[in-house]
Amino acid sequence: MALLEVESLGISFGGLRAVDNFNISVEKEQLYGLIGPNGAGKTTIFNLLTGVYKPDKGTIRLDGENMVGKNTIDINKAGIARTFQNIRLFKDMSVIDNVKVGLHNHHSYSTLSAIFRFPSYYKVEKEIRERAMELLKVFGLEEECDYLASNLPYGKQRKLEIARALATGPKLLLLDEPAAGMNPNETGELMDTIRFVRDNFHMTILLIEHDMKLVSGICEGLTVLNFGQVLAEGTTGEVLNNPEVIKAYLGE
Amino acid sequence: MRQMKTKALSKQTRNNLVTYGIVIAAYIAVEILMRAGMVSSLLKGLLVPLCIYVILAVSLNLTVGILGELSLGHAGFMCVGAFAGAIFSKCTMNAIPVAGLRFFLALLIGAAFAALAGILVGIPVLRLKGDYLAIVTLAFGEIIKNVINIIFLGRDSRGFHISLKDAFDLGLEPEGEVIIKGPQGITGTPNDSTFLIGILLILVTLFIVLNLIHSRTGRAIMSIRDNRIAAESVGINVTKYKLLAFTVSASLAGVAGVLYAHNLSTLAAQPKNFGYNMSIMILVFVVLGGIGNIRGSIIAAVVLTLLPEMLRSLNDYRMLIYAVVLIAVMIFSWSPKCREFRERYGLKRLLGSKKGAKEEV
Numbered sequence: 001m002a003l004l005e006v007e008s009l010g011i012s013f014g015g016l017r018a019v020d021n022f023n024i025s026v027e028k029e030q031l032y033g034l035i036g037p038n039g040a041g042k043t044t045i046f047n048l049l050t051g052v053y054k055p056d057k058g059t060i061r062l063d064g065e066n067m068v069g070k071n072t073i074d075i076n077k078a079g080i081a082r083t084f085q086n087i088r089l090f091k092d093m094s095v096i097d098n099v100k101v102g103l104h105n106h107h108s109y110s111t112l113s114a115i116f117r118f119p120s121y122y123k124v125e126k127e128i129r130e131r132a133m134e135l136l137k138v139f140g141l142e143e144e145c146d147y148l149a150s151n152l153p154y155g156k157q158r159k160l161e162i163a164r165a166l167a168t169g170p171k172l173l174l175l176d177e178p179a180a181g182m183n184p185n186e187t188g189e190l191m192d193t194i195r196f197v198r199d200n201f202h203m204t205i206l207l208i209e210h211d212m213k214l215v216s217g218i219c220e221g222l223t224v225l226n227f228g229q230v231l232a233e234g235t236t237g238e239v240l241n242n243p244e245v246i247k248a249y250l251g252e
Numbered sequence: 253m254r255q256m257k258t259k260a261l262s263k264q265t266r267n268n269l270v271t272y273g274i275v276i277a278a279y280i281a282v283e284i285l286m287r288a289g290m291v292s293s294l295l296k297g298l299l300v301p302l303c304i305y306v307i308l309a310v311s312l313n314l315t316v317g318i319l320g321e322l323s324l325g326h327a328g329f330m331c332v333g334a335f336a337g338a339i340f341s342k343c344t345m346n347a348i349p350v351a352g353l354r355f356f357l358a359l360l361i362g363a364a365f366a367a368l369a370g371i372l373v374g375i376p377v378l379r380l381k382g383d384y385l386a387i388v389t390l391a392f393g394e395i396i397k398n399v400i401n402i403i404f405l406g407r408d409s410r411g412f413h414i415s416l417k418d419a420f421d422l423g424l425e426p427e428g429e430v431i432i433k434g435p436q437g438i439t440g441t442p443n444d445s446t447f448l449i450g451i452l453l454i455l456v457t458l459f460i461v462l463n464l465i466h467s468r469t470g471r472a473i474m475s476i477r478d479n480r481i482a483a484e485s486v487g488i489n490v491t492k493y494k495l496l497a498f499t500v501s502a503s504l505a506g507v508a509g510v511l512y513a514h515n516l517s518t519l520a521a522q523p524k525n526f527g528y529n530m531s532i533m534i535l536v537f538v539v540l541g542g543i544g545n546i547r548g549s550i551i552a553a554v555v556l557t558l559l560p561e562m563l564r565s566l567n568d569y570r571m572l573i574y575a576v577v578l579i580a581v582m583i584f585s586w587s588p589k590c591r592e593f594r595e596r597y598g599l600k601r602l603l604g605s606k607k608g609a610k611e612e613v
Contacts, residue, residue, distance in 0.1 A: 050485060052481075071484075072484040072485060073484055073487050073488070073489055073490075076484075076485060076487035077487050081485070081486065088481060088485075089479070089482070090474065090479055090482065090483075091478055091479070092474070092477075092478050092544075093471070093474055093475065093478060097474075100471055101471050101472065101475040101483070101486055101488065102486045104468060104471070104472055104486065104487060105487045107468075108468065109468065111464070111467075111469045111496065114463060114464060114467030114468060114469050114470070115459075115460055115463045116463075117463060124468075125467075128468070164486060165485075165486070167486070168486050168487055
């Protein structure tokens with residue numbers, strides 16, 4: 001059974017059918033891409049998957065568990081983490097604190113033991129710090145751990161956002177245009193990072209991207225969205241050679 | 253790596269210790285001056301109010317600086333705490349003869365009632381954002397003040413009586429006692445507040461606020477301030493932590509209220525002490541001290557309370573100078589040129605510390 005199974009998902013905003021009859025099925029540890037022209041409804045789908053919007057139709061199942069009707073927080077706890085198209089870091093907090101917030105639900109102690117500094121505070125804080133440093137190291141951010149997040153260069157902010165999402169211990173990672181605004185070098189580096197995350201964390205990744213080099217380079221499967229509907233799906237090679245996709249999105 | 257870890261930990265602890273140290277040093281300095289007879293009676297009268305303002309400023313900073321929500325009703329929570337604490341003290345004046353114990357219990361009661369008010373106001377209000385939240389909290393402060401002004405509360409052998417009309421309406425027995433006399437408020441509250449207690453309460457407030465900030469809970473609260481949507485996406489329960497920060501902030505304001513109530517023999521809810529002017533003044537302390545900067549709040553509260561008193565001899569000009577100082581501080585702390593100047597010639601540099609890159613809290 002696939003890790004993520006979405007069937008006939010749909011949502012309307014006023015008279016606009018933003019997403020209609022959307023189906024997707026992502027296998028465990030698969031690197032899957034969601035592409036399409038601007039305004040096709042890609043980010044809306046991410047918002048549906050993470051409970052920001054409630055679908056008016058369809059089902060979302062993660063590991064067989066129903067996700068429709070849950071709120072963002074519970075969906076994150078169930079195992080879906082995401083990054084954002086326009087980076088949303090906690091910008092007035094340090095780099096390591098950003099990751100620590102991601103670890104919030106996994107290493108916990110009560111507010112009371114925080115105020116009175118009970119032994120559990122020191123024990124769990126130590127765990128949190130070690131785990132956060134491990135994650136930062138994966139992304140080469142350990143040197144900058146005490147910087148303010150907003151002081152990081154753009155590429156590193158993107159990486160930090162992925163690190164923060166991974167800290168929540170997800171089963172499925174959603175990346176919303178991770179390469180947006182990156183130069184070819186940075187994109188290349190990002191591709192390595194994404195592959196590394198998949199291999200080392202055994203992560204299933206669904207990503208939205210416009211950069212065809214990145215998409216063709218790392219995605220194993222693709223779904224193309226146009227006007228809120230699935231235009232084509234299949235392996236990356238098949239989809240990118242599909243004449244309809246070329247006509248609607250890639251250009252002849 | 254290990255070295256870096258301990259360094260970072262100790263940096264935070266050191267920062268907190270400096271803050272506690274400043275408060276204790278100020279206490280010792282004032283005590284020495286008092287022993288030497290160098291403190292005027294005017295200044296002596298200001299010592300407890302100073303402690304009250306510091307507690308209010310630090311607690312409001314939790315809402316404004318750490319949670320990032322603008323609250324203009326802080327004086328309202330102070331008012332709730334003041335009256336709850338004063339009623340308790342008045343009722344138990346004979347039952348609990350030990351002043352220290354009675355005052356301690358009054359503090360807990362004041363904090364609890366203010367926290368309750370914080371929860372009741374917070375549940376609906378924290379759904380609002382920015383200006384709307386400010387308006388509703390402002391209204392709350394005014395409502396509390398006016399409600400207390402029409403309450404008459406009395407006690408006799410049959411128990412408590414409450415009325416919204418006047419003292420006769422209570423129908424008390426001859427030996428009964430009126431506790432709240434409407435607009436005249438509560439008279440005869442024991443004067444238990446001292447400078448030492450005030451300083452101890454500042455330290456307790458700092459202990460709670462600083463420990464809260466530098467914890468898992470504090471990070472959750474700050475993440476909501478920085479980006480609510482992202483905080484939700486990593487599984488932070490936004491409502492819970494907003495309410496928690498707001499409630500802690502309110503209950504500490506309640507503590508300040510109890511301190512206030514036991515500093516004067518008459519407690520009445522007037523625009524002067526619990527009105528919106530007071531809320532704005534506390535906000536000015538927070539803003540001038542630096543939003544999110546706890547130590548700054550302490551310093552701003554002290555300086556801005558002392559300044560008008562020090563300038564009293566200048567009569568009409570004192571508020572003018574007060575305003576000029578406010579503007580000067582704002583310019584000094586925010587203009588890029590001044591920040592550059594501070595970084596180059598600031599205390600940190602002079603004391604030989606290497607990097608002043610991040611001065612947080």
